[in-house]
Amino acid sequence: MTAPSPSDPQATSTPSSSGGHALAPRFHGGHAVVGTDPRSPRPRRTGLILGILGGAAVLATLGITQLTASLGYDAAAENYDDATATVTREKSDLRTESSDLQAVSEAALLIVDHPADVLVVDAAAEDALRAAVAAADEATTSADALVASELPPAGEKPALFWDLFGSTAQLDGRSADAAGLAADLDTTSAEVGEASTALVESGIALLSTAGEAAVPFEAAHISARNDAVVALRDAAADVLTISTIDDAAATTYIALQDAAAQVVATETEELAEKAGPLLGARLEIEAFARALAPGVLLEFDWAPVVNGAGYNGSMGGYTTWWWDDPGRSVIQLSNSVAEQWPADRSQALVAHEVGHAISVKCQDMYDSSTQDSIEKWATAWAISMGFTDDANGVWAYGYPPQSYIDAAAGCR
Template sequence: MTDPQYPGPPPPLPSPPVSPSYPGFGAPPPPSYLAQPPYVAQPSDGSSSWPAPPQPKKKRRTGLIITMTVVTLAAIAGVIGFIMWQSAAEATYEAAVAQLEQTQDDVVAANTVGTATLADAEVRQLAADTIAQTATAGLFDPALAQSFTDSVTALDDALAGAPDALSAPRSPGEMPALPWEREAEAAAISARADAANDDIVAFDQGIAAVATATTTVDSAATDFFGSATEYSESLLAENIAAKNETKLSFERASSVLTQLTQLDGSSATAVSTYVDAATVLVASQQAELDEKAGPLLTARLEVEQFARDLAPGLMLDFDWAPIVAGAGGGLSVGGTTHWWMDPGYATITLSDSVAELWGSRYDSMVRALVAHEIGHALTIRCGDMYDWSTQESIEQWATAWAIARGYTGEGNGVSVYGEPPQSMVEAAQSCS
């Protein structure tokens, strides 16, 4: 049997010719290439039993190269995979760092809002404490005052439960070198960011509760302050005899207070100013009553009310003296008026005889005198209706106003200053 790679033994070599040059020595030695196998003489029986030739060296080199190539490719693939893992881990780490940095910014923003909200609430709390120490009874609506107090209590509770300032999560260190270390550190960073975000949510809820309570307090305070309008008007009516300066101060304090829309230090001051002005107003009323006390008190108060009814809303003060403008003894009556265009009030001084003759058979004279003085006071409102640059014109106007209102008694001024021009009487009819 023959190997397909070797179709058979080579043909027998020809016998070398006997050379005469090698006598007695036989045939010459075979050539060197035939001295050793690879070829062995074929058996004489004609059978084919050639030994299998060795594997060619070329085939072993190809297998080695293939193996080396596979290993090389695997190594390259491993390196590429590692590089890709390294890159992916770096991206994961950087994303976690970016998340943490955003969370750190969110902590700063939340703390900023929280600090401002708590500061505003504490301002209101301090103002409320100041108002609570002020005697406001009788100067505000009781129901609105209670609502305001309840809102302050709710604010106190919200502040007591307010969260402390947030602590920002710590920043990461250097990025680890190996991908698995980067992934582990990224997970830890994300966990810190998530925990901080949870804290922000809880913090915001606590701050929101304080902000809501603050808004409620402002609303209740606005209603509370606004109720001073009605109560200040009632207090003014009850203390009508108080001096004009105290009335004006009280009105200004009330006006400032009722325009406020939030609770703070200025509104607490406004409440205190309003309450103090009310105290001064009541004290002034009492001082005036004490000054006018005596047998003529009732008549004096009736005369003053009559004068006010002649010019509703006009701010008037009344002083009394035994003699005024040289009159007051016997059956004479005297009066003077001083007015101030700004802020717009007048002081009328009357002789005691006006009160003494009030309601007597000389009542028409007394009323005419009072009407004359109110005509003077109304210059505050009607000064553009006549020329009040001369004393003569001023007296004519007062007399004309008394006549225009139907007071023709002797005290209206005609007996002293003469008849005023009819044109002035007609002008005075539209002044009130």
């Protein structure tokens, strides 16, 4: 066998002493083609795929977190808006209620602070009204403080989830605060309502006691002038119709107290005019006349001469009456009537004048179109009451028809 030359490029192996082949210590020259085993695996890309999937998962988690944070914030913002709307509405209601209570309280204060030293009101009713005014003032103070409280605005919505979560928690806290404020407003509203009810009830109670006190007050001041008494009655009637406490109620109450003061003032003036040695007899005659005509408001004037009589033992009387309600009359008597009191002739003349006065209760019982029939009626009424002295009108006007006497008997 011939051995190839070492420089022969085709020489790739040499026989060993033991036979077979041995690889050359290195490859050289040109390009060597390395064969592959078809059974060996392809290169793996698992790391890259896992990286991509991991990144996608992170992005998805961040997206979900952002969406969750955004939706949570929106819900919290909506809840806060609802809570603030409730607070705003209740504030508006409480503001109105507090303002109304303040107006009632001011009117009640006008009532309770007005001097009641003439027409005295019940002390317990006055104390109750003062206490109600104080309670009302406390209620309005609390209400005004709550109405003045402010809730912070929701603010701008943050962009990133970590800020959204913080702002959501803050809004939840503010919603809780708003709910607490709404509960306080509701409680205070109830307190204002209770204070208002107590104030109105105690105010009306005081006005009622004042209106009812007018009746015994009038009886205690019997010598007051008719106009003052009528004003007192009207004012008392007005007070008793009051169903709430406001400026009109205060005005009505003050009018009642002023009317009572006028009753006292006119009585003082009347008694001063009647003062003197005949005062006792005059007051007895006035009481006598009122007893003959219950329900008719009588006022009396005295003078030396009335209707052309009064001197030399003569007596004079003159009556003016009004058909209105209440029926009222003014009877003028000469001083000689009091000087001769209680003689039958004095009583008979007074009865004749009362016959004129009481006709306001019986105007359909006789003909009031002529002076003669008017005088015959008064005379007939005095006779029907049992006063037979000629001073009853018979001496001055003649004897009346029996029909008049019979009719007058039904006038009481």
